[in-house]
Amino acid sequence: MLGLINGEPINLFFSIGLIIILATFLGYLAKLIRQPLIPAYITAGVILGPLGLGLIHDEEAIKSLSEIGIAFLLFIVGLEIDLKKLKTVSLVSTFGGILQVALTFIFGFLIAVFLGFNQITAIYVGLIVAFSSTMVVIKLLSDKEELDTLHGRIVLGILIIQDLLVILALSLLTTFLSFSYFVLISAIGKGLILLAISILVSKYILPPFFKFAAKSQELFILLAISVCFSFSLLAYVMGFSIVIGAFIAGVGLASLPYSIDIIGRVMSLKDFFSTIFFISLGMQLVMIGKNMIIPLIVLIVFVVLLKPLIVMSLTTFFGYERRTSFLASISLGQVSEFSLVMVTLGYYQLAHVTQEFFSMIVLLTVITITLTSYFIKHDNLIYKKLSNSLKIFEKLSMDRKRLAYKRRDHKTQIVIFGCDRMGHIFLDALKKLHKSLTVVDFNPEIIDNLVKKKISCLYGDIMNTEVLDRLKLENVKMIISTVPKEMDNEFLIEYAKAKNPKVNIFVTSNHVQQALDLYEAGADYVILPHVIGGQKVSGFLVSVVKGKKDLKEIRKRHLKTLLNLERIPSS
Secondary structure, three states, X not given: OOOEEOOEEOOHHHHHHHHHHHHHHHHHHHHHOOOOHHHHHHHHHHHHOOOOOOOOOXXXXXXXXXXXXXXXXXXXXXXXXXXXXXXXXXXXXXXXXXXXXXXXXXXXXXXXXXOOOOHHHHHHHHHHHHOOOHHHHHHHHHHOOOOOOHHHHHHHXXXXXXXXXXXXXHHHHOOHHHOOHHHHHXXXXXXXXXXXXXXXXXXXXXXXXXXXXXXXXXXXXXXXXHHHHXXXXXXXXOOOOHHHHHHHHHHHHOOOOOHHHHHXXXXXXXXXXXXXXXXXXXXXXXXXXXXXXXXXXXXXXXHHHHHHHXXXXXXXXXXXXXXXXXXXXXXXXXXXXXXXXXHHHHHHHOOOOOHHHHHHHHHHHHHHHHHHHHHHHOHHHHHHHHOOHHHHHHXXXXXXHHOXXXXXXXXXXXXXXXXXXXXXXXXXXXXXXXXXXXXXXXXXXHHHHHHHOOXXXXXXXXXXXXXXXXXXXXXXXXXXXXXXXXXHHHHHHHHHHHHOOOOEEEEEOOOHHHHHHHHHHOOOEEEOHHHHHHHHHHHHHHHHHOOOOOHHHHHHHHHHHHHHHHOOOOO
């Protein structure tokens, strides 16, 4: 009999064992054929769940473990949030995020009404399609090392706004039939109180405890996890999801000097539990009725295609280049894990929706998350195919004319791609040589800052041939790219060398193998920041040991440089 071993039901221990073994096997196969891991994990859940062999009967326990995975992920996200970096995308994240949720909700609601759903169910559809999966997107962007890119920050900022709004949505659903402004204000107030408690506790109470716990690895990790669970429990008591409490706990601890160490220690737990989350998604799949097939197809198309178009329109409107806007938008083309929380609440507790609708939303969640894993994996290739068609979005951009500066007599000799902290150091050094140079960046705030300083600059993307042609590369003597993406740099090398074989090209990489590939592609020099940093530091270490340099003077100069860089917007 399925689900039995020697006549005894399979307990939680064996359930987790089966899950991990099958997930490992399918994950290994996925890697061998170069496929994303998330579909492999979901497939494992389908095989073990009711649609497959039906071996797992502890579904509620597995769901609880998967929620812990989401909590740990958002705890780490909170720890990693650099509010100073997010300031550079604060406008598009805040207003763009709110507009995206509002517009997607309205369109989703109207489509649901058109499909024949009643108004209450249509409201659920609008809410479900409005939010994207923080869990999935952050995992995929982290795997590609793109969380700290410009589009990664835009996505993270929008997701944070979405997570704050989903708190309100979940709170309001429970009082749906008796809505009042008091309920709305109460939900906002409780959220702000929880955030304030987190910041105050982390600033005034926790530092001495962490200082003491840092002497013991076991005590240190237990304290960090205890803080995470404490705020999760507090959030639950206040009527929020436990994952919101975990996120707020991470935001509070981010200001502590131990945050990086906490991330390193919690990461393995996050990976374990988040794997269970994706498997639990597959286990929740059930067959849907024929009457739900057309609504499911329509909603998949809306979430995967139309929702990203809304995001791209908004990001382009706020002044971002079409490639950045496209990469940000394609990352948000799925429904959130909170959609499962909403529909579970609406079906099991509030009786707002039917079982068939519940099953359809589970299927919608699994399909859109699976598709997203492929879209993000191949986002640059998809952009290349659609690049020309996406030019129409540039007409939506506000103040595009201000995003460039050039004197009439300016003939560019040196081009710098990317003027964040490293790029700005190069800019300062090269200006002293009195060479005519031009900066290219796809962050509007950086370009706006350069325009004010009357530094020759151009807003655009490294893979945009129109931007490259405007630079007249055939007359340029040197190109410096601080962009660490291998595909971008390979394209730049190929295009620039075809225009001007004599141009010297400096590119940046964070990995040794990528650096070797870039040399093979034709780069004249590959900058590896950690290698160059190690060489420079070892040089002045020797000088300090020999007494040739004063460490206090070196420290003073370094602090001055850091303070200057801190004021620069980041790409």
